[in-house]
Amino acid sequence: MIRYFKDIITGAWSLIKGLFVTFKNLFSKAVTIQYxxxxLQMTERYRGLADLRVEKCIKCYMCVKICPTGCLSLAHKENAEKKKEFEHFKYNMELCCFCGMCEQVCPTQAIYMNKIYEIAVYDRDKITHIDLLNxxxxxxWAHPTVK
Ligand code: SF4
Ligand code: SF4
Structure with a gap:
């Protein structure tokens, strides 16, 4: 009999405690977003995908040489005025380990890690042959801008 009443009191007390937490948080600011x-805007140090400011690239190949996974492919030729012109600059995101070393070594800040994080695709070729010149x-892919 004592145990019966003890269970009722314990149950009622836990219900009150639960309701208290609910009401306490009912009018406070939400910590989640409507994804x-x-x-969410990524933090400054977040490393998304390798991206390129084409006009800044001097085709020095430093990024290609330091990349530990070999996911950058660059080729150039010289035009009639002896100026370097791109042949291609490709990025295989499937191999990228997002270490950011290409960004660190680039002398002109041409290559950088952007803030994109929604990178699911149906077609695998879309991530293995990304044309950095395009x-x-x-x-x-959505560019996070809200909040
Ligand atoms: S982040 Fe690292 S792995 Fe990815 S392209 Fe740059 S150097 Fe290569
Ligand atoms: S390190 Fe920078 S400037 Fe040199 S090839 Fe790579 S992106 Fe271009």
Whole structure:
């Protein structure tokens, strides 16, 4: 009999405690966001995908040489005025370990890690042959801007 009443009191007390927590948080600011409508802005040091400011690149190959996974492929030729011109600059994101060493070694800050984090694709070729010279290469992936 004593145990019966003890269970009722314990149950009622835990219910009150639970309701107290609920009401305490009911009007406080939410810590979550309405994903995917809202997207978090990544921190300054976040490393997303390798990206390129094409006009800044001097084709020194430092990024290609330091990349530990060999996921950058660059080629150039000299034009009639002896100026370097791109042949291609490709990025295999599937191999990238997001170490950021390419960004650190680049003498002109041409290559950098952007803030994109939604990188799921149906077509594997889309991530293995990314053309860094194409300005719209990452357009189909959402760029986090909200909050
Ligand atoms: S982040 Fe690292 S692995 Fe990825 S491209 Fe740059 S150097 Fe290579
Ligand atoms: S290190 Fe920078 S400047 Fe040199 S090839 Fe790579 S992106 Fe271009």
């Amino acid at each position: 995917p409508t809202q997207k 300005a719209g290469k990452y357009d189909e």
